[in-house]
Amino acid sequence: MGSFSSNEPKRSYDVMASSSSKKPRRSYDVFLSFRGPDVRNHFLSHLYAALDQVGISTYIDNEELRKGEQISPALMKAIEESQIAIVVFSENYASSTWCLEEISKIMECKEKKGLMVLPVFYKVEPREVRGQKQSYGKAMGEHEVKFGKNSEQVKRWKKALYDAGGLSGWPYTDxxxxxxxxxxxxxxxTQLDRTPLNVAMFPxxxxxxxxELKTILNLQSKDDVLMVGLWGQGGVGKTSLAKAIHNAIFREFQGASFLERIRENSKNSIDLVPLQEKLLSEVLPRKxxxxxxxxxxxxxIQDKLCNKKVLIILDDVDDAFxxxxxAGDCEWFGKGSRIIITTRNKHLxxxxxxxxxxxxxxKALEDGDAxxxxxxxxxxxxxxIEISKNLVNQVLRYARGLPLALEVLGAFLCGRREPEWESTLKKLAKSPYEKINDVLKVSYDGLEPYAKEIFLHIAxxxxxRSKEYIKKVLDSCEFHTTIGIKILIERCLISEEVEEIQMHDLIQLMGMDIVKDEDRDDPINHSRLWLRDDVLDVLSEDKLPKPEDMYIGPDAFTKMKNLRLLILFNVNNSIQGPIHLPNELRWFEWPNCGSTLEFSHGPKKLVGLDMRNSKIKVAPRQFKEFKKLKHINFHKCQSLVCMPDINCTPNLKELDLSECKNLERVHESIGYHDNLQLLNLSGCSKLHHFPNVLQSKNLLLLDLNCxxxxxxxxxIPDKIKGLHKLRLAGTSIEELPASIENLVSLIELQLFNCKKLAILPSSIYRLNNLQTLSLSGCSKLTKFPKMEEDLSDPHMKTGFSELLGLDLHRCNLSEIEFLRNPSCFPKLKSLDVSYCEKLKEIHKIPPQLI
Structure with missing residues (x-):
């Protein structure tokens, strides 16, 4: 007995397994259900004697001891405690309410307790039982008269006969x-030789x-052959679930085989021979x-099982071979067969x-089950032993619902007192539990080298972090991140949750431990550093006690010739002069950096430069040798008064200069840069001029908000096919040019809080791909332009054919004529006209749009 000590009273916890945890107690091998006058003195007595002769324990009802029409509790118990029920359907079976109660109870136990039901159709056809025809129809008609046609009792009997009549059994006529x-x-x-598997101590x-798995297996479908996969990370309980489903359904098949630990038992192709023999011997035990x-x-396997309904479970498969x-193909097995495969690899x-x-x-267990x-x-x-609730919760947070961790740590902590629990948790915070780690590491060991690198970086x-960010950083190291992340997801090493990449805490600890294993004694030999003390150990030239504030010298990184990523958060430096960096560096990220950067002479391999909120100042030709640079982030760099000539960076894709309050002008090279996709100048409050960047053929987003x-x-003199998003909110523009129609691919146009915007050109209706138009707070906008047909080109489409949302909140519109033509806005779902004080005809707007 254990208990938590907190403000709540002590509790004792009864250890009671779920219904799958232990084999149900069986008093009998076989329960015989029959109609005595039909078969007792010949067929049944011979069957009972034959079963008894081979040592099969059989329950046979003594009809003479029956009292009334209600089935006795002793008989109910006998059915529940039998492994197999043989139901002898004879001519007058359905005339007995006692027999009907028996078959109802038998079919209930089949569904809830896994009782195997084998019908014998003794001189009757299965369709007579299933469809209640001839003698069965006559008997059920009499019961309907006596108990009521729609009585629950009669409905229950009919269903039991229907279900039992559809089971595979033995017909006998003569x-x-x-x-x-x-x-x-x-x-x-043969059936009694097939025993259930041991699932787990406490499943x-x-x-x-x-x-849930039964629903996917669709056991009611008798003709098709299904292959079903159980997929999940190591230690999550795939094997236990596979054993449990085996126990629940294996008696419904002519043969069953459970091949456990296939990955472990087939290190090479020769090892598959014994597994094939085991499969055949389990399904065909007498051959x-x-x-x-x-x-x-x-x-x-194909030749012997192609006509047999079998259940095959292949556990822990990790190779297509x-x-x-x-189980190469569904056609290897007979109709109704089910093949279940457990694996960590979804792509397999x-x-x-x-x-x-x-x-x-x-998936991992929910909190209550954990x-x-x-x-x-x-x-x-x-x-x-009294254990505080806080300590138990710490263990649960560590395990995060992983059954393997809960079982291993529970067994290890069982019988130990609070100081030992506390010591164990401190140890686990530094290094993972080896028994758990070994199971989780199997998935990592099966990866290709590049995927291992991606996994360790994420861990x-x-x-x-966002998938987009991780891809940018790791692509800079030429890691093939897109397919790598896909593989890690398929192997259950990471997961994608709302565009973020997550992983189980224990898998993260496993990854970190792999890096620590590179050299347990000296972090200078580690391929990755993420702990403050380890970084200080490597960067410090002496072994003095660690200072409270991290100090990084200007030459701290010069000897790190293999340094690829350098990301420094919450690190403030007071270096006078530049920081020297190696040319091999691919990604540099240091928010709040107070220094400039200096590289050696020659080509640089830098792909990403993120110095947001720093004091950096740039000269026009500063990035002359940075041919591979793709991402620059100078967000909130208040010392930035001019921007570099990006002709020096021909591969640049993203340039973020947002909230650079002292930036007045942008370099004219932006106007014709071929690869630029994102330009963010939002919040540049002194910016009053920029060149026509819209000529950049690959630009997707231009943000000039605020x-x-x-x-x-x-x-815009020419058609621009690249730009998808244009953001001009909070600017002082008074009108849009008529040439706005040349932004033929535009899907988003933001103009909210443009207080001086008074005119929209009628050509705006030719933005046929526009999905979102926001004009909220445009207080000088009093009317929408009229839609005019192009007489020079009658085939030219006009109207917002793709528009989904239109925001006119706090505009001074006085009429809504432009909304009266539904063909102009066929897909419009959201319209905001709130606080449009001058709008007189608001009642004419379709209510579903507002």
Whole structure:
């Protein structure tokens, strides 16, 4: 017994497994359900004797002891405690309400407790039972008269007969009854030899997952063959779930095989031969089949199982060769077969032809189940040990719902007192638990070198950062980040959550530990540094005690010839003069940097430069040798009065000069730069002029929001196909040029709070791809232009055919004539005309738009 000590009273925790946790107690091998007068004195007595002769424990109802029409509790219990129910459907079976109650209880136990039901159709057709025809129809008609046609009791009996009549069983009309009975006994013996698997000591939360998986398996469909994948990270419980689903459904198949730890048991192709033999021997236990080669084994599986309804579970598959050798195709197996594959690699499933809707992601436990599982392992036995709720919560936060971690740590902490718990948690904060780490590291070990590099970078630096940012940084190191991230997601090492890359804390610790293993004694030999003390150790030339404030000297990085990424957060330096950096550096990021940068002579490999909120000053030709530079971020650099000539950086894609309050002009090179895609000048309050950057053929976004001194938007003489987003909010422009129509790819136009904007050209209706138009707060805008047809080109489309949102909040519009033509706004979903005081005809606007 264990308890938490907090403000709440002590509790004792009963250790009770879920319904899948232990095999249900079985008193009988077989329960016989029958109608006595039809079969007792011949067929049934012979069947009972044959079962008894081979040692099969069989419950046979003594009809003479029955009282009334209600089934006795003892009989109910006998059904529940049997492994198999044999139902002998004879001519008068349905005339007995006792028999009908038996079959109802049997079918209930089949659904809820996994009871195997084998019907014998003794001189009746299965369709008579299923469709309640002939004697069954007559009997059920009499019951309807007696109990009511729509009574719950009769409905329950009818459903039980219908379901049982659809089961695969043994029909008997006439002939060799002895041989028929021997066949039944042999089949029963085979079924009893097939025992359930041991799932786990405490399989918390598994029952609900089994039900979800049953839905995907679609067991009601008898004709198709389905392959289903169980996908998830190491230690999340895929194998336990696979065992639980095996136990729940294996008796519905003619044969079943569970091949555990395939990755571990097939280090090379030769190792697959014993696995093929094991599969065949489990499905066909009475046949001794020898496999001589992998190819021969695959052919043997196809030949022997193509007409059998089988359940095959392949656990921990990590290579396509394993799948191709053991379950290459659905056509290998008979109708109704199900093949379940557990793996950490999602791509392995999809590349084998398994549909997305047949892949079940096994996720970590929810908080309640995680606590329950940990309690069961940590507070076993009769220990009267009090553990604070805070310590338990710390363990739960560490494990984050991973069953492996909850079980291992629960077992380790079981019987230990609070000081030992505290010591364990301190140790875990520095290094992961080896038994857990070894399981998680399997996924990392299977990666290609470049994917390992990406994983270690994310684990050490970038967990929780946006996918877009990580891709920029790691692409600068030529890591093939797009496919690398995809592979890491497929291997359950990372996840993408709302555009952020996340990973389980234990997987992150595993990655960090791999880096620490490069040299446990000296961080100078580590490929990555992220801890403050380690950085100080490497940068300090002596072994003096660490200062409170990190100080970085101007030559701290000059000897680091292999330095690729340098990212410094919350580091303020007081260096007088420039910081010297190696030419091999690919990404430099130092917000609030107080120094300038200096590289050696020669070509530089820098791809990303992020010095936001720093005191940097640039000269026009400062980036002369930075041919590979793609990303510059000088956000909030107040000392920046001019910007560099970006002709020196021909590969530049992004330039962020937002909120550079003293920037007055931009360099004319922006106007014809071929590769620039994003230019952010928002918040540059002194900016009053910029060249016609719209000629940059690849520019996608131009942000000039909150540039109040900007009074004129330049003319656009030619069609521009690149620009998608134009932001001019908070500027002082008075009108847009008629040539605005040449922005043929524009999807977003922001003009809100343009207090001087009074005129929109009618050509604005020719922005056929525009989706969002915001004019909120344009207080001088009193009317919308009239839409005019182009007489010179009658085929020219006009109107906002793609517009989804139109914001006219706080405009001084007095009429809405432009909205009266629905064909002009066919896709409009949102219209904001609030606080438009002069608008008189607001009632004419379709209410669904407002």
């Amino acid at each position: 002939g060799n009854e002895v041989g028929f009975i021997q066949h039944i006994v042999q089949e029963i013996s 918390v939360g598994i029952d609900s997952r089994v039900q 001794k089949l020898i496999v001589y080669s992998v190819g021969g084994g695959s052919q043997l 394993q799948l191709n050798a053991l 499933l999809t590349s084998h032809g398994i549909n997305w809707d047949h892949i079940y992601e096994v 606590l329950e599982l940990f309690r069961k392992h940590a507070f076993r036995g009769n220990q009267e 050490c630096f970038f967990k929780g 540039c109040p001194k900007l009074q004129r938007f330049p003319d």
